[in-house]
Amino acid sequence: MNSRERVFSAFERKGYDRIPVKHEGTPEINQMIMDHFGLLNMEQLLIVVGDDFRYIEPIYIGPELRTFPDGSIEGYWGEHYIYKEFGGGKYLEASYLPFANVFSLEELDRSHFPTADWFDYSTIKVQCEQIREKGFAVCYGTAGDMDFINSIARARGTEQVLLDLITDDPVYIEIMEARFKFYYEMHERVLQAANGLIDFTHIGEDLGTQTGPVINMDIFEKHFAPKFRAYFEMVHRYGAKTMMHMCGHVREFLSRLTELGLDVYDVVQPTAPDMDISLLKKNYGEHLSFCGSVSVQTTLAFGTPKEVEEEVKRRLRLFPKGGLFLGPTHAIQVGSPIENIIALYKTAGSMVGEIDDTILSIGTKEEKSKINMSKLF
């Protein structure tokens, strides 16, 4: 089985030679893995851990995204980000929020709303063909695509966005509609350019907190469900499957999202209340596949390799025929021991036995400063 065959066989619950795997790590963790194994770039890393998925990207040709004297960089919506150190690593945090304190449509500056025209799609098909040729499943998108709560909060403020959702604030609704249109059109153009070669599209919406849903079902139905339905239907028309990243406790939304057309629920945080992976499988696993589920907040960060091994083995027992693409519950966080990461992929059976020249000769040394502006989740 190559990666793509493995992924689809597991997706259809027809079994697999080893469980499909999808890796996610912070830049610091990826660097740690590369240093540990003497790897030069992310592609080598993905091969070593046995990641079965590869992503394609259109080329950005829109207005220049500026860098400012304080080191901050501009996002698609005119917001700024700056790296903040947190001891052991750094995160890009919003430093200028253009839609904060905008309370009327007259005040809303739409001049920096991005459009699908800001991207060149001419290389999409070739990218897909190259990935297919290597035998991987082809993905497009990120957890930050759509993402109407978290990502708009980076340009308007989290508290304001949460209040907007309950008060139906027209400024927020307009930004949300513009964001939906931008990602819908961009994803559709990518799917058209790929001509049937994309297997999964990826979006995100952080609908859960550590203990419960962020919003009530009425708000979900009013503002989110129609958009997700339209998007999922569009993706299915091009023959691709839908994948959606959601952190936290999101159990209340799963049945409805499946009805709307979600195929794969990405990351799965089983340590949130009533979110154990066996419970999710029992209640939703017939029509919904899962991705992730090995805890970055507990086991991978603070557990022992033996505990990681047990967590993985339990999942192998629960999903003997498929239904789970194994991986971390989010990007593996700084401070997680390399031994735990190795235990994750070794127990999954995805880790390569020997790193030889066929792997070490792939690609060149990675340019570390490259930032994907869609991937700020």
Add this chain to the structure above:
Amino acid sequence: MSDLLEKLMNCVELGKINKVSSFPPSLKGQDGADELCKMALEEGIKPQVILNEALIPGMSKIGEKFSQGRAFVPEMLISAKAMTAAMKHLKPFFTSGEIKRKGTFVIGTVFGDLHDIGKNIVAMTIEGSGWEVIDLGVDVKPEKFVETIEKYPDCVVGLSALLTTTMANMEVIVKEIKNKYPDKLILVGGAPLSQEFCNKIGASFYSPDPQGAVEFLKKVAA
């Protein structure tokens, strides 16, 4: 309880800030917490009674709904806004000493961590339960906590962290505080935390939700 106080309590629970606010739709065009608190004072209702019998119970009701999964973060936030709109009329009575608070709660997100939504919700909920809240913001160093405790020696302290990497900084802060104030009550919370971690770093109390902290503080104030 007077009708006015009951209406005020409902406005806080339901998040009706003032007359012009359109939320909740069922109270559109009606007076909100802002107007009703002003009216209550004009009617001669004692500020302490307004706080104890309308504002605190209103916040307590929404807090309970939140911890039972019947209300969500936006509902908590808008209730806190309504409470704040009412509290502005009570401010002079806090300054004059006519209204007594249950105590002082010093809260901050630990150094290295810039996330504040969880910390803010806890701060609002605790303020809504009748405590004075000193919010030190985000990325707060141990010395800032110690300095603030010097100013408010009877305070209870709350530490927040979102990341697995920064929760370790809680241990440093707890140690520094306990060095100088061995009996200081320190509450900890945040996404990756657990009771086990709370015990390990020597903090006094952990709760996965804000209402747990409110209940703990109730016992402290009793």
